[in-house]
Amino acid sequence: MDAFETLAIHAGQEPDPVTGAVVPPIHQTSTYRQDGVGRLRGGYEYSRSANPTRTALEECLAALESGTRATTYASGLAAEDTAVRSVCAPGDHVVIPDDAYGGTLRLFRKVLAGWGLTYTPVPLADPDAVRAAIRPETRLVWCETPTNPLLGINDIAALAQIAHDSGALLAVDNTFASPYLQQPLTLGADIVMHSTTKYLGGHSDVIGGALVVRDEELGERIRFHQFAVGAIPGPFDAWLTLRGIKTLGVRMDRHCDNAERVARMLAGHPGVTQVLYPGLADHPGHEVARKQMRRFGGMISFRLAGGERAALEMCGRTRLFTLAESLGGVESLIEHPARMTHSSAAGTPLEVPADLVRLSVGIENADDLIADLTQALA
Known part of the structure; x- marks a missing residue:
C-alpha cells in the first residue's frame, strides 16, 4: 500500500x-x-x-x-x-x-x-x-x-x-x-x-x-x-x-489545473508585467521544478504595470478571490504581500515588491476565476 x-x-x-x-x-x-x-x-x-x-x-x-x-x-x-x-x-x-x-x-x-x-x-x-x-x-x-x-x-x-x-x-x-x-x-x-x-x-x-x-x-x-x-x-x-x-490528492490536481490556466491568462494580460509561476516555461526554476515536483502548484504571484496603487486597487476589486491572508484552502484568495503577509520584511533585504499580488488559486470553476481576475484588472 x-x-x-x-x-x-x-x-x-x-x-x-x-x-x-x-x-x-x-x-x-x-x-x-x-x-x-x-x-x-x-x-x-x-x-x-x-x-x-x-x-x-x-x-x-x-x-x-x-x-x-x-x-x-x-x-x-x-x-x-x-x-x-x-x-x-x-x-x-x-x-x-x-x-x-x-x-x-x-x-x-x-x-x-x-x-x-x-x-x-x-x-x-x-x-x-x-x-x-x-x-x-x-x-x-x-x-x-x-x-x-x-x-x-x-x-x-x-x-x-x-x-x-x-x-x-x-x-x-x-x-x-x-x-x-x-x-x-x-x-x-x-x-x-x-x-x-x-x-x-x-x-x-x-x-x-x-x-x-x-x-x-x-x-x-x-x-x-x-x-x-x-x-x-x-x-x-x-x-x-x-x-x-483524505482529499489532498484530488484537491491538488484541481488547484494545479486552475493555476495553470490563470497563469497563462495573466501572462498575456497587458496590465501585468511579470508572472511568477514555476509552471511557465520562462520561469527561471521551471526545469528544476519539473525534475523534483509532480506538478507546479496552486500559488501564483504577479506584478502590475501600475505599481503599488494598481496592486492595491486590484486586491479590492475581486469578487470570487477573497482578500485574506493564508493560502491552500478550497476557496481562492488574493493578497498584497508587502502590506499583509510580508510586512515584517519591510526595510530589510527581504522586502517584497510593492507592485506584487499573490494568489492562492482555489478549486472553483476556472472560467469563473479568470473572469473575476479579468474584471478586476480592467
Missing part, C-alpha cells in the same frame, strides 16, 4: 478496534487511566506527550512524506521554531532564503537572534552563494521551494549535498508544494516542515504545523522538544487536519 491517494486515506487510520468506526475518533482527553504505576495502555499517559488522534495524524504525515517520524504542532511557526532549536544551539548559524516567508524572517530576526543564533539570507538557487555563506558554525540550511511569495525554485538535492558536505542539515518548508507534489526527504533533505493550516488541512478552518524526518535519532530529538515545550495541536485540530488530508 504505497500509492499516495491510498496512504492519505488509510495510513494511521485503521477502523477503531472497539466500535469499528471507520473514522478515527476525537480523543478529547487530557489524561489516561493507568493499569498500574507505569503500566500504560498503548503508551498513553498525558495528552501533551501523546494523544491517539494526534498519533493517527503523525503516522499519516510520515507515510505521505516517505519519512519514519512525524511530530505535529499548534502552528507552522511552532514547528519551524522546534526544528531550528532541536538541531541548533546559541552561537550556531543558519542559512535562510533571501526571499523567505515573512514569518520566517521575523522568527530569526526577533526571536532566534535573541537566543544567540545568527543567520544569513542567500539566493538558494545559486550554489556558489550558498557555499560562500556556510561557516564552521553553520548547522542548518533552511529552504523553501517554491518560495513565498516570489515562487522561487530551489534544487533540493543540490542543497542537501552542499549542506551535508559542510556537516550541516537541510530543512525544507514544503508548505506550498504539499507532499502530493514534492517529497524532499527522498531528495536528500533531513527535515520537512509544513504549515498544515494550508494545503494539508485545505479548508481554512484549522491552524497547525508538522515536522517529518527519516533519521530516528533526529526524530527522537525533535519528539523530545515537542514533549518538553508542548506547542501541540489539540485533538480536534488533529482530526480536522486528518480529514482534510
Whole structure:
C-alpha cells in the first residue's frame, strides 16, 4: 500500500478496534487511566506527550512524506521554531532564503537572534552563494521551494549535498508544494516542515504545523522538544487536519489545473508585467521544478504595470478571490504581500515588491476565476 491517494486515506487510520468506526475518533482527553504505576495502555499517559488522534495524524504525515517520524504542532511557526532549536544551539548559524516567508524572517530576526543564533539570507538557487555563506558554525540550511511569495525554485538535492558536505542539515518548508507534489526527504533533505493550516488541512478552518524526518535519532530529538515545550495541536485540530488530508490528492490536481490556466491568462494580460509561476516555461526554476515536483502548484504571484496603487486597487476589486491572508484552502484568495503577509520584511533585504499580488488559486470553476481576475484588472 504505497500509492499516495491510498496512504492519505488509510495510513494511521485503521477502523477503531472497539466500535469499528471507520473514522478515527476525537480523543478529547487530557489524561489516561493507568493499569498500574507505569503500566500504560498503548503508551498513553498525558495528552501533551501523546494523544491517539494526534498519533493517527503523525503516522499519516510520515507515510505521505516517505519519512519514519512525524511530530505535529499548534502552528507552522511552532514547528519551524522546534526544528531550528532541536538541531541548533546559541552561537550556531543558519542559512535562510533571501526571499523567505515573512514569518520566517521575523522568527530569526526577533526571536532566534535573541537566543544567540545568527543567520544569513542567500539566493538558494545559486550554489556558489550558498557555499560562500556556510561557516564552521553553520548547522542548518533552511529552504523553501517554491518560495513565498516570489515562487522561487530551489534544487533540493543540490542543497542537501552542499549542506551535508559542510556537516550541516537541510530543512525544507514544503508548505506550498504539499507532499502530493514534492517529497524532499527522498531528495536528500533531513527535515520537512509544513504549515498544515494550508494545503494539508485545505479548508481554512484549522491552524497547525508538522515536522517529518527519516533519521530516528533526529526524530527522537525533535519528539523530545515537542514533549518538553508542548506547542501541540489539540485533538480536534488533529482530526480536522486528518480529514482534510483524505482529499489532498484530488484537491491538488484541481488547484494545479486552475493555476495553470490563470497563469497563462495573466501572462498575456497587458496590465501585468511579470508572472511568477514555476509552471511557465520562462520561469527561471521551471526545469528544476519539473525534475523534483509532480506538478507546479496552486500559488501564483504577479506584478502590475501600475505599481503599488494598481496592486492595491486590484486586491479590492475581486469578487470570487477573497482578500485574506493564508493560502491552500478550497476557496481562492488574493493578497498584497508587502502590506499583509510580508510586512515584517519591510526595510530589510527581504522586502517584497510593492507592485506584487499573490494568489492562492482555489478549486472553483476556472472560467469563473479568470473572469473575476479579468474584471478586476480592467
